[in-house]
Amino acid sequence: xxxxxxxxxxxxxxxxxxxxxxxxxxxxxxxxxxxxxxxxxxxxxxxxxxxxxxxxxxxxxxxxxxxxxxxxxxxxxxxxxxxxxxxxxxxxxxxxxxxxxxxxxxxxxxxxxxxxxxxxxxxxxxxxxxxxxxxxxxxxxxxxxxxxxxxxxxxxxxxxxxxxxxxxxxxxxxxxxxxxxxxxxxxxxxxxxxxxxxxxxxxxxxxxxxxxxxxxxxxxxxxxxxxxxxxxxxxxxxxxxxxxxxxxxxxxxxxxxxxxxxxxxxxxxxxxxxxxxxxxxxxxxxxx
Amino acid sequence: xxxxxxxxxxxxxxxxxxxxxxxxxxxxxxxxxxxxxxxxxxxxxxxxxxxxxxxxxxxxxxxxxxxxxxxxxxxxxxxxxxxxxxxxxxxxxxxxxxxxxxxxxxxxxxxxxxxxxxxxxxxxxxxxxxxxxxxxxxxxxxxxxxxxxxxxxxxxxxxxxxxxxxxxxxxxxxxxxxxxxxxxxxxxxxxxxxxxxxxxxxxxxxxxxxxxxxxxxxxxxxxxxxxxxxxxxxxxxxxxxxxxxxxxxxxxxxxxxxxxxxxxxxxxxxxxxxxxxxxxx
Numbered sequence: 001x002x003x004x005x006x007x008x009x010x011x012x013x014x015x016x017x018x019x020x021x022x023x024x025x026x027x028x029x030x031x032x033x034x035x036x037x038x039x040x041x042x043x044x045x046x047x048x049x050x051x052x053x054x055x056x057x058x059x060x061x062x063x064x065x066x067x068x069x070x071x072x073x074x075x076x077x078x079x080x081x082x083x084x085x086x087x088x089x090x091x092x093x094x095x096x097x098x099x100x101x102x103x104x105x106x107x108x109x110x111x112x113x114x115x116x117x118x119x120x121x122x123x124x125x126x127x128x129x130x131x132x133x134x135x136x137x138x139x140x141x142x143x144x145x146x147x148x149x150x151x152x153x154x155x156x157x158x159x160x161x162x163x164x165x166x167x168x169x170x171x172x173x174x175x176x177x178x179x180x181x182x183x184x185x186x187x188x189x190x191x192x193x194x195x196x197x198x199x200x201x202x203x204x205x206x207x208x209x210x211x212x213x214x215x216x217x218x219x220x221x222x223x224x225x226x227x228x229x230x231x232x233x234x235x236x237x238x239x240x241x242x243x244x245x246x247x248x249x250x251x252x253x254x255x256x257x258x259x260x261x262x263x264x265x266x267x268x269x270x271x272x273x274x275x276x277x278x279x280x281x282x283x284x285x286x287x288x
Numbered sequence: 289x290x291x292x293x294x295x296x297x298x299x300x301x302x303x304x305x306x307x308x309x310x311x312x313x314x315x316x317x318x319x320x321x322x323x324x325x326x327x328x329x330x331x332x333x334x335x336x337x338x339x340x341x342x343x344x345x346x347x348x349x350x351x352x353x354x355x356x357x358x359x360x361x362x363x364x365x366x367x368x369x370x371x372x373x374x375x376x377x378x379x380x381x382x383x384x385x386x387x388x389x390x391x392x393x394x395x396x397x398x399x400x401x402x403x404x405x406x407x408x409x410x411x412x413x414x415x416x417x418x419x420x421x422x423x424x425x426x427x428x429x430x431x432x433x434x435x436x437x438x439x440x441x442x443x444x445x446x447x448x449x450x451x452x453x454x455x456x457x458x459x460x461x462x463x464x465x466x467x468x469x470x471x472x473x474x475x476x477x478x479x480x481x482x483x484x485x486x487x488x489x490x491x492x493x494x495x496x497x498x499x500x501x502x503x504x505x506x507x508x509x510x511x512x513x514x515x516x517x518x519x520x521x522x523x524x525x526x527x528x529x530x531x532x533x534x535x536x537x538x539x540x541x542x543x544x545x546x547x548x549x550x551x552x553x554x555x556x557x558x559x560x561x562x563x564x565x566x567x568x569x
Contacts, residue, residue, distance in 0.1 A: 008477075012387040013387045016444075019441060020405055023420070023438055024408050024441050027420045031418065041418075094299055106560060107313055109563070110548055110549075110559065111548065113502065113504075115523060116316075118541055123316065126338065130334070130335040161316075169560060173564045222413070224504070228524065243413070243414045260419075267412055
């Protein structure tokens with residue numbers, strides 16, 4: 001009986017683990033191996049040691065892509081979380097047609113980000129300048145996507161438009177865990193409005209806040225579809241995200257080895273940020 | 289009752305704000321729909337020319353877009369990949385979640401395997417894509433079958449975590465009762481545990497389906513040479529053929545959004561529940 005159980009578990013685990021190793025671990029190792037070569041994606045290649053990594057840190061284009069990606073992730077995370085909390089408070093208050101509103105506000109999340117990107121591309125290129133022209137806002141008369149200093153804002157808006165939907169739903173489920181009598185007790189002590197939110201509501205939904213932070217930062221750091229649909233990294237490489245650069249130069253630009261090194265560094269960055277975030281939020285949660 | 293009247297007032301204000309906020313979601317969809325139905329000649333340069341309702345509600349753009357992008361073929365591929373991935377994920381990931389979840393507390397080996405697979409969540413696709421493009425080509429898997437295998441591997445960390453987390457709440461007594469009746473572990477799993485995990489199957493199905501349906505990167509990297517498209521990939525690959533005919537392009541975008549919109553309208557409740565469970569658990 002006991003043996004049957006043990007054998008069954010092993011027979012389940014081994015093949016599935018093998019599948020995982022085959023299509024996750026091995027490619028990961030191959031990626032690391034390629035990062036020490038000058039492989040172009042085809043033909044012969046040589047070992048170059050740490051050459052790619054040294055070049056990586058002096059490569060202006062790579063540096064620029066890290067700056068852009070981090071700027072996008074930080075700003076979009078803040079924007080998304082502020083809007084989501086406000087929206088969740090609104091959607092959690094006693095209003096009519098609550099179910100309809102929740103469903104409608106979640107809609108952007110289920111749409112494919114590539115298509116959403118194309119739609120907003122048109123909006124930024126034709127609609128927004130025409131509107132600005134009508135109202136007379138000089139700064140928006142030309143498409144923001146064609147300006148190296150403003151294109152990232154367009155990308156940020158599109159990323160936020162979709163991410164708000166997801167984060168709001170998570171905040172709503174957080175708000176639903178706050179018992180009604182907490183507010184009643186707080187009300188007696190004079191906690192209303194901002195005070196109530198700051199000292200009662202927010203501390204109680206911190207676990208949901210940390211889920212949203214992790215979700216946001218991770219998704220925005222890996223941004224790809226929106227770049228593909230909106231700017232293709234332009235203008236003047238001002239919106240090249242790390243993923244997009246690795247895809248573009250690694251897959252078709254003959255930099256397979258060099259971009260593998262970039263990907264390895266990117267992987268390490270993701271791990272450090274994720275671990276730091278988890279450490280930080282778990283220490284915050286313990287304090288409560 | 290002064291208290292209740294102020295509550296009523298603020299809520300009416302909230303309602304108005306929520307309706308206004310909804311325009312940020314409705315506007316892009318409105319824009320897409322009206323442009324998709326218009327003829328290029330109706331698209332004057334003024335804003336009213338773009339945003340006004342089309343003169344006739346003709347389906348010509350859609351017909352042409354279907355032809356240009358081989359719509360039914362791409363839709364078929366998307367459906368095939370999504371349905372098979374979801375089905376396989378539920379079977380494979382629940383089994384693995386069961387094996388690991390039941391053993392990781394008292395076995396170092398299973399605990400290691402669990403942590404090993406779950407830490408796969410941190411691996412960005414960017415580091416895997418170049419080696420995987422090579423590897424799938426070597427294995428003759430640069431096609432929809434390869435894409436499905438990769439999805440089953442990519443979503444494994446997340447789904448296994450969900451399943452083994454859910455198992456904690458399923459008492460061992462349930463399995464032991466079946467064992468007394470002489471059933472093997474394998475039969476017990478399918479007859480007792482698998483059905484009990486139905487709520488988790490729904491969650492896994494929803495989050496996996498949404499992620500797979502909208503994914504661009506994996507099919508882009510893996511299926512590029514196969515001449516086949518998924519729905520999002522078709523939009524990307526035919527972008528140049530749309531040229532400046534935005535009416536055709538938007539008809540195509542709208543077509544590719546319709547299946548998921550219908551799915552959302554029909555299963556909105558399950559989707560909202562599934563997504564929340566997946567994120568919060």
